[in-house]
Amino acid sequence: xxxxxxxxxxxxxxxxxxxxxxxxxxxxxxxxxxxxxxxxxxxxxxxxxxxxxxxxxxxxxxxxxxxxxxxxxxxxxxxxxxxxxxxxxxxxxxxxxxxxxxxxxxxxxxxxxxxxxxxxxxxxxxxxxxxxxxxx
Amino acid sequence: xxxxxxxxxxxxxxxxxxxxxxxxxxxxxxxxxxxxxxxxxxxxxxxxxxxxxxxxxxxxxxxxxxxxxxxxxxxxxxxxxxxxxxxxxxxxxxxxxxxxxxxxxxxxxxxxxxxxxxxxxxxxxxxxxxxxxxxx
DNA sequence: TCTTGACTTGGACGAAGTCCATCGTAGGAT
DNA sequence: ATCCTACGATGGACTTCGTCCAAGTCAAGA
Numbered sequence: 064x065x066x067x068x069x070x071x072x073x074x075x076x077x078x079x080x081x082x083x084x085x086x087x088x089x090x091x092x093x094x095x096x097x098x099x100x101x102x103x104x105x106x107x108x109x110x111x112x113x114x115x116x117x118x119x120x121x122x123x124x125x126x127x128x129x130x131x132x133x134x135x136x137x138x139x140x141x142x143x144x145x146x147x148x149x150x151x152x153x154x155x156x157x158x159x160x161x162x163x164x165x166x167x168x169x170x171x172x173x174x175x176x177x178x179x180x181x182x183x184x185x186x187x188x189x190x191x192x193x194x195x196x197x198x199x
Numbered sequence: 200x201x202x203x204x205x206x207x208x209x210x211x212x213x214x215x216x217x218x219x220x221x222x223x224x225x226x227x228x229x230x231x232x233x234x235x236x237x238x239x240x241x242x243x244x245x246x247x248x249x250x251x252x253x254x255x256x257x258x259x260x261x262x263x264x265x266x267x268x269x270x271x272x273x274x275x276x277x278x279x280x281x282x283x284x285x286x287x288x289x290x291x292x293x294x295x296x297x298x299x300x301x302x303x304x305x306x307x308x309x310x311x312x313x314x315x316x317x318x319x320x321x322x323x324x325x326x327x328x329x330x331x332x333x334x335x
Numbered sequence: 336t337c338t339t340g341a342c343t344t345g346g347a348c349g350a351a352g353t354c355c356a357t358c359g360t361a362g363g364a365t
Numbered sequence: 366a367t368c369c370t371a372c373g374a375t376g377g378a379c380t381t382c383g384t385c386c387a388a389g390t391c392a393a394g395a
Contacts, residue, residue: 077361077372098352113375118352134270134326137383139351153310153318162316166309173304174289174327180298182289184329190270191310193320213341213392234383249344254383275382336395343390352381359374365367 067129074127084109085120089130089144095152095161097139133161134190151189157198164191203265210263220245221256225266225280231288231297233275269297270324287325293334300327 067086072078088096088104096104102117121142124130133141133152138159143152145163153162170187203222208214224240225232232240238253257278260266269277269288274295279288281299289298306323 079361079373081374099350111375115353115355115376116374119373136268136270137276153314153316153320155318156321162318164310164314164316166306166314167311168304168306168309170302170304170306170309170325171327173302173306174300175303178289178300178302179329180289180300181332182291182298182327182329183335184289184327185292186328188326188328189306190324190326191307191318191320192322192324193315193318196317199319215342215392217343235381247344251345251384252343255343338395339391339393341390341392344386344388346386348383348385350381350383352379354379355375355377357375359372360370361372362369364369 071127071129076123080109081105081112081116082120084112085117086124089124089142092145093161093163094145095133095141095143097141099139101142134188135159151191153191153193155195155198156192157194160195207263207265212259216245217241217248217252218256220248221253222260225260225278228281229297229299230281231269231277231279233277235275237278270326287327289327289329291331291334292328293330296331302327 068078068083071082071086076082084105085101087108088101098114098118098121101121102112102114105112105117121130125132125142129144129146131143131146133143135141135154141161143161143163150163150165153164154160166189170189171184174184174187204214204219207218207222212218220241221237223244224237234250234254234257237257238248238250241248241253257266261268261278265280265282267279267282269279271277277297279299286299286301289300290296302325306325307320310320310323
């Protein structure tokens with residue numbers, strides 16, 4: 064993640080303490096925090112950081128393709144920093160916990176031409192749903 | 200969809216005019232309305248219907264498995280009445296248009312046991328993203 | 336037709352997220 | 366090393382989406 068900061072700087076990002084802290088909070092595997100959780104953890108290191116800044120920074124990271132928003136049904140968005148390595152998600156219907164998973168197969172290829180309706184299909188997002196060991 | 204009302208009645212649903220109107224609004228293929236859109240259209244036929252009733256009814260239809268919530272990133276939930284026929288979605292990144300699609304293959308089976316982390320995996324939701332003919 | 340409990344209503348409430356005017360500061364210019 | 370200034374941070378108001386609740390209404394069985 065530390066080279067993330069380098070990369071962003073190369074793209075003209077001004078490197079503020081707030082952005083550094085948000086990037087640090089997002090470091091690691093199987094990290095799928097909500098914006099509020101990111102704010103909470105960032106505030107442990109930088110107590111005066113505002114919610115708006117966290118939202119702004121997360122939005123910029125998403126635009127730059129460094130972080131992916133994980134779609135959730137009826138819950139707050141979660142942010143996944145592991146955007147460079149393609150993967151899918153397994154979500155607990157009970158508690159909302161998220162794991163990264165790597166299915167085999169070729170989901171993109173599984174969509175027949177006749178089912179594309181003239182769309183230029185670029186990506187596919189797969190969400191497995193179930194109950195985690197604690198919730199079942 | 201008209202037999203939907205019969206089925207629901209068989210399950211002990213009290214058949215009110217509000218519920219009838221919501222079910223009628225949801226009739227058809229490629230219907231993916233937000234709760235507010237459902238409310239708007241229902242109100243054209245039954246002006247006094249309340250938002251709370253629309254939310255309640257949609258929630259009940261989801262619980263009964265007659266309607267599926269389509270997860271969206273950052274926008275209001277959409278409700279898909281075509282729940283009996285399993286299908287996935289193709290979403291235009293430009294205008295947000297949604298089409299129902301039927302990929303081949305077995306996405307559930309494509310998730311290896313080692314990638315399930317002890318979860319009881321029950322369903323899989325696939326979203327293809329791309330540009331529709333009008334947007335590309 | 337009567338009765339009753341399930342259903343509806345509208346407004347208050349809450350969570351998640353955006354907007355905006357103002358202030359602060361990173362980092363290039365001098 | 367210091368100055369400048371445009372980019373970024375702040376926090377509070379606001380919006381959107383959705384839930385909750387007490388009181389009133391009505392579908393459908395007796």
